[in-house]
Amino acid sequence: MSANGNSPAAPAAVKLPIYLDNHATTPLDPRVLETMLPYLSGKFGNAASHTHSFGWEAGAAVVTARKHIAALINASPNEIVFTSGATESDNLAIKGVADVLRDRGNHIITSAVEHKAVLDSCRHLEKLGFRITRLPVLPDGRIDLQHLASTISKDTILVSIMAANNETGVVQPLEEIGRLCRERGVLFHSDAVQALGRMPLDVERFNLDIASLTAHKCYGPKGCGALYVRRGVKIAPLIDGGGHEGGMRSGTLNVPGIVGFGKACEIALAEMPEESCRTAGLRNRLRDRLLAELTNVTVNGSMEHRLPGNLNICFHNVDSETLMTAIRDVAVSSGSACNSEKIDPSHVLKALGLSDEDAGSSIRFGIGRFNTQAEIDYVAELVIEAVKKLREVAIL
Numbered sequence: 001m002s003a004n005g006n007s008p009a010a011p012a013a014v015k016l017p018i019y020l021d022n023h024a025t026t027p028l029d030p031r032v033l034e035t036m037l038p039y040l041s042g043k044f045g046n047a048a049s050h051t052h053s054f055g056w057e058a059g060a061a062v063v064t065a066r067k068h069i070a071a072l073i074n075a076s077p078n079e080i081v082f083t084s085g086a087t088e089s090d091n092l093a094i095k096g097v098a099d100v101l102r103d104r105g106n107h108i109i110t111s112a113v114e115h116k117a118v119l120d121s122c123r124h125l126e127k128l129g130f131r132i133t134r135l136p137v138l139p140d141g142r143i144d145l146q147h148l149a150s151t152i153s154k155d156t157i158l159v160s161i162m163a164a165n166n167e168t169g170v171v172q173p174l175e176e177i178g179r180l181c182r183e184r185g186v187l188f189h190s191d192a193v194q195a196l197g198r199m200p201l202d203v204e205r206f207n208l209d210i211a212s213l214t215a216h217k218c219y220g221p222k223g224c225g226a227l228y229v230r231r232g233v234k235i236a237p238l239i240d241g242g243g244h245e246g247g248m249r250s251g252t253l254n255v256p257g258i259v260g261f262g263k264a265c266e267i268a269l270a271e272m273p274e275e276s277c278r279t280a281g282l283r284n285r286l287r288d289r290l291l292a293e294l295t296n297v298t299v300n301g302s303m304e305h306r307l308p309g310n311l312n313i314c315f316h317n318v319d320s321e322t323l324m325t326a327i328r329d330v331a332v333s334s335g336s337a338c339n340s341e342k343i344d345p346s347h348v349l350k351a352l353g354l355s356d357e358d359a360g361s362s363i364r365f366g367i368g369r370f371n372t373q374a375e376i377d378y379v380a381e382l383v384i385e386a387v388k389k390l391r392e393v394a395i396l
Helices: 030-040 053-073 087-103 116-127 145-153 174-184 253-292 318-325 346-350 372-396
Strands: 080-083 108-112 131-135 156-160 187-191 210-214 224-227 297-299 311-314 362-366
Touching: 030 131, 030 253, 053 210, 053 253, 080 087, 080 210, 087 116, 087 156, 087 187, 087 210, 087 224, 116 131, 131 145, 145 174, 156 174, 174 187, 253 297, 253 311, 253 372, 318 362, 318 372
Parallel strands: 108 131, 108 156, 156 187, 187 210
Antiparallel strands: 080 224, 210 224, 297 311, 311 362
């Protein structure tokens, strides 16, 4: 803040407010919107209508989108099951596998840093008699592979470990986890929502059997998700009806959303390498500036194994809610979007070993496709001045 207590003036190249919460959701790419618009008006057919041109047109659009989504993760189009979003996909994966394999075993392994959609699904199954192991993570946010190996038993039917964390951006060792699961004959599910379009996600290389995906984290529309289900893997449906999506998810398909999801994945496949490089550069620029000009600041989680646009940082002795108020022209988060109304410390940061106080002093910056260097430089200046001011006030 400036000497008169106001925020520093934004340069002409910066338009306020600045959006740096791209792990909560991403803005719709204009190219995605353009592709969707016809299916919100003239091309309004039901993809399940097979007797006229309106249905054929919608069905063909869904086929094309399915191909684009599958290509991004190196899957086959018929292995993509459309859902309403990541939460439904996580529920379908975990509860669906549990229902089908309950006679073979009742043990499911997950981690302590999973999204609530996974943790709460497991908690639900626990009430039904399933045994749930929640693996702790190391201080860098990754699971211990040896601990995972020692936890798998003859009763284990599923391992569910997220690809990349929604708060810290920490990427798990998917290839090693997948290899271990394949060797032990255990299904491997991953909540890959944050990874899709931000890092290479190869279901064959990672030996993934099931993966949860969503459109709105990769510049597509909200309300449209998917579940990758490897050919031959059986999952019991949560929703019964018309037998859509191979019987795994009944309900009229959200054609405009699916079309947008497909376009978002097509763009990601073409542009992800360059975009990841650029967002990582902006992230590192912000990190380096903050660490250079502020004392008592710590990055939460591994920097080596991390999504390119993520920076989760603890400003010790500064309350994160107060800091966010001081930089109110910048959209950031103190945790998961699903937990934004809760005052409890982040379960993810607590699992990394942070105290309640340090977890409550942490901010998540999510840098995305449309952020600029000018915005990053302005945000760095804003945060540095705000932190210094808040610490000065705390001393008085």
